[in-house]
Amino acid sequence: MRSNAGKVSTAAVYEFPWLTTPGTLLFICGLIVMAVYRIAPATAAQAMTATVYRLRWAILTVASVLAFAYVMNLSGQTATIGTWVAGAGAAFAFLSPILLVLLLALCVLVYLQSTVLSGIRP
Secondary structure (H helix, E strand, O other), rough: OOOOOOEEOOOOOOOOOOOOOOHHHHHHHHHHHHHHHHHHHOOOOHHHHHHHHHHHHHHHHHHHHHHHHHHHHHHHHHHHHHHHHHHHHHHHHHHHHHHHHHHHHHHHHHHHHHHHHHHOOO
């Protein structure tokens, strides 16, 4: 991939290995269990559809975080934050716990958002 200037782009290329992703492996395991326990395909499809429906907000949240990280990487924001943290020097020992608390707060907000929107009680 080359930029407009003809130089090799440093942008990360997103690859999605279909077979080795956990979702595909879980789906294959579900098909194996369906065959071993002789579950009707309609019943299995109904269960899988209900599961995806219940997880729709969690799926949206994970996809949004991945998209946000991809955009941050392409726009140089992650490099800027990394440079800023690396330039902190000895102050990094002070900044590290603060960044951890901010990250944990963000994780809690994402968790609460996904549970509230999906109707699951924490």
